[in-house]
Amino acid sequence: MATGMSKGMQEPPDKTLLHSKVTLATIFNIVGTGILLIDSETQTILEINKTAEDMIGRSRETLIGQACHSFICPAEKGKCPVKDLGQTINNAEYRIICADGHQKNVLKTVSPLIIKGRHCYLESFIDVTERRQSAEALRQSELKFRFLADNTHDILWTMDLNLHTTYVSPSIEKALGFTPEERMRQDVTQQLTPESLAIAQEMLVQELEYEQSGQAEPNRVIMIESEYYHKDGSTLWFENAITGIRDDKGILLGLQGVSRNIMERKQMEQKLKEMATHDYLTGLPNRALLDDRFSMAAALARRNKEKLAVMSLDLDKFKTINDTLGHAAGDQALKTVSAGLASIIRASDTIARVGGDEFVLVMQETNLPKDAVTAAQKILDFFREPLLIDGHRVDLSTSIGIAVFPEDGLDLQTLIKKSDAAMYYAKGHGRNQFKLFDDGDVSIGADHKSE
Secondary structure, eight states: OSSSSTTOOOOOHHHHHHHHHHHHHHHHHHHHSSSEEEETOOEEEEEOOHHHHHHHHHHHHHHHHHHHHGTTOOOTOOOOOOTTTOOOOOEEEEEEEOTTOOEEEEEEEEEEETTTTTEEEEEEEOOHHHHHHHHHHHHHHHHHHHHHHHSSSEEEEEEEOOOOOEEOTTTTTHHHHOHHHHHHHOOGGGGGGGHHHHHHHHHHHHHHHHTTTTOTTOOOOOOEEEEETTSSSOOEEEEEEEEEOOOOOOOOEEEEEEEEOHHHHHHHHHHHHHHBOOTTTTTTHHHHHHHHHHHHHHHHHHHHOOOOOEEEEETTTTTTHHHHHHHHHHHHHHHHHHHHHHHHHTTTTTTOSSSSEEEEEEOOOOOOOHHHHHHHHHHHHHSSOOEEEEEEEEOOEEOOOOOOOTTTTTSSHHHHHHHHHHHHHHHHHSSSSSGGGGGSSTTTTTOHHHH
């Protein structure tokens, strides 16, 4: 009779149990969850696995037989959440006390069980300190963002790829008059002027094309200037720093940006532009802008086979105001005269100040000499009423010379030269009148006086 076990026979029960015990012990010590076995009556630690040892920072030998409340929350005798307070603990957050005195946040579950008639608690827990710290860091970051969003003068916003606003900071109410809720209900056409909307849409198209090229830089920032509607109907300029919102794979989901009010800068730019093209005292166009306006008017006249009139105006005896009332009064007279002349001419015409008391008018669509004559007469009529300067009634008049494009010249310099000659003729023959260059008797280069 064979003494060994035949093929297929099971091992003895005690050997299987031995293997099971070894397997369970191995699992007990390598599992990534801290495990404690605690006597429910004495609340002493009966067993502890390797993970719990590492988390607490003490060896198994020093922990067996110790009261669990010395290491596990709430670390106060007589206040065991399960035994003393009757709580059921399942994935509840508590603390463990480490050997060096610091505490770790753990997510703990307590299960009652009976081992060989002995009532015990099986406590399992995982370390969530890092997660808790990350959550706290996120909370602090959100608080900082909220503080910035609530207190900055800039507008923080996000949009989807259809340019629908998905978030806007409370600062929009101070900046543009709309509440965040009102803004998010608005279509983009209600937010931007047509010109700025076209620029924004073109920017989005270019950005999407750039994305599809495969060469997009994830953190690229685009700077554009946009004109926004204020709730009161006015418009304000903002500079926008825009970047993309992406998912974990880098796919573009939307846009986020910071918008800063640049109205002061825009106004300064406009002021500098006006200083380059307008007279500093009267606000009328200067000679540089007059040249541009004439070039456009002459091109249009050639295309439409029309005429232009160029008029030179010089105030009669203006020097007397400076001599008797002072230069401040003279400046005020020039401002008043300039405003009056600007109100007389048509929107398509240009009146420029080219000297102390000298003006040039470029008048479009003057196909008949009488058109220029009619305009000149309106100007003379304006001076019939005395001007009130610093409480003084001042009588002024003007002398006007008229040259016609293209008969008298094709460029502005030639036409002004001839209209000047006609103006000085009018001034030398009685003042307060106009003279056409082609009327005869006018000669270029004749001696004349500015008064």
